[in-house]
Amino acid sequence: MKFVALIADGMGDWPVESLGGRTPLAAARTPAMDALAASGLVGTCRTVPEGMAPGSDVANMALLGFDPARHHTGRGPIEAAAQGLEAGDDDLIWRMNLVTVENFGPDGTMRDYSAGHIATPKAAAIVAALKERLDDATFTMHAGVQYRHLLVQRDAAAGSDAGLCPRPPHDILDRPIAQDLAEYAKNPALSRLVGEAAGLLADGMGGAIDCGAANAVWPWGQGRPLRLPRFEDAFGLKGAVISAVDLVKGLGRASGMEVIDVPGATGLLDTNYEGKVDAALEFLKRGDFVFVHLEGPDECGHGGDAAAKTESVRRFDSRVVAPMIRALADEDVVFLVTCDHLTPIALRTHHGDPVPFLLSWRGCPTPSGLAAFTEETAASTGLRVEPGHTLLAWALAQAGAAGR
Structure with missing residues (x-):
């Protein structure tokens, strides 16, 4: 038996006025997901434990079957694992965004958490230039993908920097940054680095580089290395992850899964859907479990664009779910389709409400018979799986795949 987990990051939402009071999932045309829902089980799952921030790091860890309350140390360490970055047990690893800030200072405002979805080559040049000027014995920068980078703080065991709480930049769009700068100020060396980086970016490193919309760095999500x-070993399945984003790759690499890179996978609405499907099908020839992650709905949610989010859900259904169903029609396969968390258009950031999920396999003894897969229909069944990290084991048991 093969197991296919298809994850549309941030797909869940609340009713949107511009969509006639429907959610993007309900407004989108999704015949493939609807068919799976009708033939399988549908319910909700709380992927974010109480008291933890509703981020993709926490929620995807739970979807892969690992308890975030036990294993999660921070966003940065997960992305460091994706890069194979070596860090000592006493180091702190920060996620570091390139961002756009209006008036970097106590009166400043966060305008864009992604510096205009900066392209990777430009971002790499910027981080390299900052690294040359700002790296020292304590802090080292490491370039990642698009706006997502890393800052390693060496030998931080003696300090309290693990407890600093600068907010994720996607949580404070068009909001003041004074309280976050006050957090940085608790570590004078970190505060100095952030301030000097803003100065360098403001004038393009003295005119040497076109920095585009990137005019500040934003360290956050720090933690000790991920284990x-x-x-x-945990599930008896040879698995792989397919994603454009480092945090999912990091979870896969840290747990010994195969990490498959797909050319043209962007993490946006224009990603290489067909390439991800082809890679998943190729892996299933030699493996048992594939975790295919699409970032587009989440990015559209952060942008507050209901129409684009609806389109991202439609593309997920027509260009990922449907072709996977067709290609595996003659196989003994289990489909789990869900999202990691909600990214409501009204909030433009993540929310920890339970997510809708469907679980479908040939011969499901109690199919839901639902006409559509939406947040509302999922909640209506009364089926609730929590804590979220038990969803995978529960799904394997339901489909009779445990231990195969």
Whole structure:
């Protein structure tokens, strides 16, 4: 038996006025997901434990079957694992965004958490230039993908920097940054680095580089290096992850899964859907479990664009879910389709409400018979799986795949 987990990041939402009171999932045309829902089980799952921030790091860790309350140390360490970045047990690893800030200072405002969705080559040049000027014995920068980068703070065991709480930049769009700068100020060396970076970016490193919309760096999500059990040992399945974003790759690499890179996978609405499907199908020839992650709905949610989010859900259904169903029609396969968390258009950031999910396999003894897969229909069944990290084991048991 093969197991296919299809994850549309941030797909869940609340009713949107511009969509006639429907959510993007309800407004989108999704015949493939609807068919799976009708033939399988549908319910909700709380992927974010109480008291933890509703981020993709926490929620995707739970979807992969690992308890975030036990294993999660921060966003930065997960992305460091994706890069194979070596760090000591006493180091702190910060996620570091390139961002756009209006008036970097106590009166400043966060305008864009992604510096205009900066392209990777330009971002790499910027981080390299900052690294040359600002790296020292304590802090080192490491370039990642698009706006997502890393800052390693060496030998931080003696300090309290693990407890600093600068907010994720996507949580404070068009909001003041004074309280976050006050957090940085608790570590004078970190505060100095952030301030000097803003100065360098403001004038393009003295005119040497076109920095585009990137005029500040934003460290956040810090933690000690990530240690996870091996996925195959935990579930008896040879698994792989397919995603454009480092945090999902990091979870896969940290748990010993195969991490498959797909050319043209952007994490946006224009990603290489067909390439992800082809890569998943190729892996299933030699493996048992594939976790295919699409970032587009989340990015559209952060942008507050209901029409684009609806389109991202439609594309997920027509260009990922449907072709996977067709290609595996003659196989003994289990489909789990869900999202990691909600990214409501009204909030433009994540929310920890339970997410809708569907679980479908040939011969499901109690199919839901639902006409559509939406947040509302999922909640209406009364089926609730929590804590979220038990969803995968529950799904395997339901489909009779445990231990195969």
